[in-house]
Amino acid sequence: MSKRKRESTSDMHPSNPYSNTRPDFVKLSELYPTLRPFVTVKGSGASARGVIDFHDPLALRELTYCLLKKDFSIELDIPLDSLCPAVPNRLNYICWIEDMMKSYSERDITGIDIGTGASCIYPLLGCTRNKNWRMVATDIDDRSILFASENVTRNRLQERITIVKNTTSLIFAEELFAGKEQRYDFCMCNPPFYEDEQDMRDSLDGKTDGPSAVCQGTSNEMMTLGGEVLFVQRMVDESTRWQTRIRWFTSMLGKRSSVDRITAYLKAKKATTKQISNKMVKLAPPKTVLSFVDTDFTPEAAEERTKHLLEGLMINHYPKKADDAEKGDVTRILHARASRNTWSRAARRALARQAKSRDESGTAQGQPLPDATSAPILEFDIRISAYYAKKQPDAEKEATSDTTEATPGTSIALAWTMGQDRVLFESLFLHFRDSFSRRQ
Numbered sequence: 173m174s175k176r177k178r179e180s181t182s183d184m185h186p187s188n189p190y191s192n193t194r195p196d197f198v199k200l201s202e203l204y205p206t207l208r209p210f211v212t213v214k215g216s217g218a219s220a221r222g223v224i225d226f227h228d229p230l231a232l233r234e235l236t237y238c239l240l241k242k243d244f245s246i247e248l249d250i251p252l253d254s255l256c257p258a259v260p261n262r263l264n265y266i267c268w269i270e271d272m273m274k275s276y277s278e279r280d281i282t283g284i285d286i287g288t289g290a291s292c293i294y295p296l297l298g299c300t301r302n303k304n305w306r307m308v309a310t311d312i313d314d315r316s317i318l319f320a321s322e323n324v325t326r327n328r329l330q331e332r333i334t335i336v337k338n339t340t341s342l343i344f345a346e347e348l349f350a351g352k353e354q355r356y357d358f359c360m361c362n363p364p365f366y367e368d369e370q371d372m373r374d375s376l377d378g379k380t381d382g383p384s385a386v387c388q389g390t391s392n393e394m395m396t397l398g399g400e401v402l403f404v405q406r407m408v409d410e411s412t413r414w415q416t417r418i419r420w421f422t423s424m425l426g427k428r429s430s431v432d433r434i435t436a437y438l439k440a441k442k443a444t445t446k447q448i449s450n451k452m453v454k455l456a457p458p459k460t461v462l463s464f465v466d467t468d469f470t471p472e473a474a475e476e477r478t479k480h481l482l483e484g485l486m487i488n489h490y491p492k493k494a495d496d497a498e499k500g501d502v503t504r505i506l507h508a509r510a511s512r513n514t515w516s517r518a519a520r521r522a523l524a525r526q527a528k529s530r531d532e533s534g535t536a537q538g539q540p541l542p543d544a545t546s547a548p549i550l551e552f553d554i555r556i557s558a559y560y561a562k563k564q565p566d567a568e569k570e571a572t573s574d575t576t577e578a579t580p581g582t583s584i585a586l587a588w589t590m591g592q593d594r595v596l597f598e599s600l601f602l603h604f605r606d607s608f609s610r611r612q
């Protein structure tokens with residue numbers, strides 16, 4: 173769950189190109205004369221900087237057009253009274269989704285954008301940045317559907333982006349799943365924010381320094397019955413039906429209070445909740461890759477050790493090909509499927525009891541062992557790669573030498589690819605990491 177807000181650059185995803193640098197409006201207007209009328213230079217000499225009036229919808233739209241053109245070669249056309257997407261903010265959400273998709277990057281990725289708007293901003297950014305992505309984008313609004321379709325064609329992405337008008341009262345229209353085999357890796361959504369005009373006025377009035385940018389948008393874009401909370405709750409309710417068809421359900425949220433309400437709702441529904449700690453991470457999806465380094469193992473020995481541990485936990489595993497981005501770094505990848513929790517203390521005690529009674533009676537007792545055909549509760553990749561850890565120089569050497577020694581070792585990363593329960597994945601990781609070095 174990510175939280176939509178006026179983001180300061182420090183709230184941004186580290187790979188968002190706008191995270192450290194704000195666009196230079198003067199330079200941008202030199203490149204694109206259409207922006208010039210909206211840029212005023214304030215100050216002089218070294219402190220001179222270009223400013224734009226964010227309350228002017230024409231200026232905002234032109235800025236969006238220019239940033240998309242310069243940084244992504246995307247050409248956009250949207251009506252002046254429609255929601256104008258702030259590029260750094262929309263890119264942030266795409267960066268988080270890209271993180272979540274890293275585990276599957278060796279194959280084609282398919283996502284859904286619920287409520288794509290006239291701009292179709294998420295599919296355009298997602299598919300431009302990721303050549304292996306395809307997206308299906310929905311909306312309920314005729315004009316948005318028309319503009320979104322034209323924006324897709326304008327950018328020659330019609331082979332990879334499909335626009336679907338949602339004519340149902342559902343959020344996930346059945347049409348999205350018409351093909352029996354149709355599966356999606358993720359869905360994303362920037363829901364209409366407000367319950368009604370009063371809610372919108374209250375929200376804008378509540379900002380002590382006034383809204384930072386003009387809040388342009390048609391009533392469809394800005395308002396929905398029950399506001400963003402009910403919209404996302406409906407997504408949660410409908411998600412149970414499509415849980416085998418969509419791997420990751422995600423949504424943006426505008427108000428801090430909405431994040432708390434949705435988290436409580438998910439907890440009540442016993443869905444996976446994403447508890448995230450510090451300021452920046454608070455806005456991020458959970459980390460899906462956990463790793464450690466072992467300096468005693470070569471990658472080959474680490475692979476053997478991994479297989480041995482997985483077999484001890486009765487977790488099925490298969491070799492997997494590294495994708496282009498990983499080749500060169502990752503030596504080997506195993507894909508693992510756990511059909512039940514065999515690593516908790518209680519489970520290990522039960523297994524030990526079973527093994528003992530098997531030894532004593534010569535027959536198996538208790539719970540049957542999981543087989544490869546049981547539905548998995550957890551799937552993950554294990555990526556094993558060579559790693560050169562810097563050795564701590566001892567104090568005496570440090571004083572006399574400035575050479576740092578590198579110790580060869582192996583990095584072992586577990587990437588969560590499927591499952592409902594994050595705690596289960598984390599507990600497996602901790603058990604695996606600790607057993608790895610215990611040499612049992």
Ligand SMILES: C[S@@+](CC[C@H](N)C(=O)[O-])C[C@H]1O[C@@H](n2cnc3c(N)ncnc32)[C@H](O)[C@@H]1O
Pocket residue numbers: 255256257262286287288289290291292293294310311312313316338341342343362363364365392393394396
């Ligand atoms: C806040 S706007 C987001 C537009 C765009 N994704 C963006 O981020 O700039 C919400 C969009 O959701 C659409 N919408 C509202 N209810 C919907 C539904 N049930 N299914 C699909 N889209 C819906 C609205 O028409 C609007 O375009």
